[in-house]
Amino acid sequence: xxxxxxxxxxxxxxxxxxxxxxxxxxxxxxxxxxLRASMLADFDALxxxxxxxxxxxxxxxxxxxxxxxxxxxPAGLLAGITALGFAAGVASAGSMIAISDEQSVFxxxxxxxxxxxxxxxxxxxxx
Amino acid sequence: xxxxxVSDEELIASAGNGDRLAASExxxxxxxxxxxxxxxxLGEKAAAEDVAQEAFLRLWEFAPKWNPDxxxxxxxxxxxxxVNRCVDRLRKTKREAPQDAAPExxxxxxxxxxxxxxxxxxxxxxxxLEALPERQRMAVVLCHYQExxxxxxxxxxxxxxxxxxxxxxxxxxxLKAALAPMxxxxxxxxxx
Numbered sequence: 001x002x003x004x005x006x007x008x009x010x011x012x013x014x015x016x017x018x019x020x021x022x023x024x025x026x027x028x029x030x031x032x033x034x035l036r037a038s039m040l041a042d043f044d045a046l047x048x049x050x051x052x053x054x055x056x057x058x059x060x061x062x063x064x065x066x067x068x069x070x071x072x073x074p075a076g077l078l079a080g081i082t083a084l085g086f087a088a089g090v091a092s093a094g095s096m097i098a099i100s101d102e103q104s105v106f107x108x109x110x111x112x113x114x115x116x117x118x119x120x121x122x123x124x125x126x127x
Numbered sequence: 128x129x130x131x132x133v134s135d136e137e138l139i140a141s142a143g144n145g146d147r148l149a150a151s152e153x154x155x156x157x158x159x160x161x162x163x164x165x166x167x168x169l170g171e172k173a174a175a176e177d178v179a180q181e182a183f184l185r186l187w188e189f190a191p192k193w194n195p196d197x198x199x200x201x202x203x204x205x206x207x208x209x210v211n212r213c214v215d216r217l218r219k220t221k222r223e224a225p226q227d228a229a230p231e232x233x234x235x236x237x238x239x240x241x242x243x244x245x246x247x248x249x250x251x252x253x254x255x256l257e258a259l260p261e262r263q264r265m266a267v268v269l270c271h272y273q274e275x276x277x278x279x280x281x282x283x284x285x286x287x288x289x290x291x292x293x294x295x296x297x298x299x300x301x302l303k304a305a306l307a308p309m310x311x312x313x314x315x316x317x318x319x
Contacts, residue, residue, distance in 0.1 A: 011300065019299055020271050022252060026252045028162065028163035030159050031158035031179065035176050043183075044147065046187050
């Protein structure tokens with residue numbers, strides 16, 4: 001640790017150094033050969049992509065830099081949710097129309113039966 | 128080919144022009160440090176490796192446009208990308224499933240230091256570190272483990288030096304309190 005200055009009310013240098021020693025006694029795992037190979041494979045893949053599509057990769061890189069991936073992410077998410085909502089709306093609207101048609105058939109039949117009764121009533125009354 | 132006297136900036140310029148050996152040398156120089164930060168931030172080796180790999184992928188993408196006059200150092204830039212990705216991942220993990228288990232231990236062959244200190248001690252230190260709020264943990268990891276100065280760590284975290292020192296002070300106090308019950312054991316372990 002290069003610098004041990006601390007905020008007022010913080011630990012004393014002696015305590016900070018002891019804490020530093022304790023923390024450092026827990027060693028992190030070194031990067032494995034497999035991880036290093038993966039990192040280099042990413043580099044190779046990028047070079048291949050750049051060689052195969054030089055104009056496209058330059059354009060994508062410029063667009064990403066200009067717009068910013070993080071800036072676009074929420075907008076993309078919002079657009080995705082909106083599209084999903086629209087699709088769900090269209091689907092449910094179709095099913096509702098189908099149900100309405102079905103209901104209207106029953107309704108028409110019920111009304112027709114009602115008329116039949118109405119038409120039969122005077123005849124029955126006359127009898 | 129030896130890169131002993133070649134600076135990081137020269138290496139990144141070469142890597143940006145497709146020089147595979149330069150890219151390999153950058154990995155040799157920085158992979159351990161970046162993985163170490165990620166491992167201490169995330170407490171899990173597989174996740175740490177993913178983030179470290181992502182950080183290097185961003186470096187390869189950025190290499191052709193690296194501006195040596197921009198003032199940023201490669202390691203500072205890599206630390207910044209790595210810790211930001213770690214924070215993203217921690218927040219995502221917290222949202223999906225809060226984890227209260229102790230951090231996963233490294234599954235590599237233990238070093239001499241690791242053999243000397245017991246697994247319980249290791250777990251205690253890592254659990255205390257993991258219990259810190261993410262910004263405090265980041266400050267502690269960058270200053271204590273990566274040996275960055277307060278100015279460098281503040282630059283990585285994009286905060287003022289005062290804010291960094293405040294985070295560091297609170298983080299150290301919390302660590303001291305968390306490790307207090309095993310203070311004697313820790314000190315004996317270090318002395319032994």
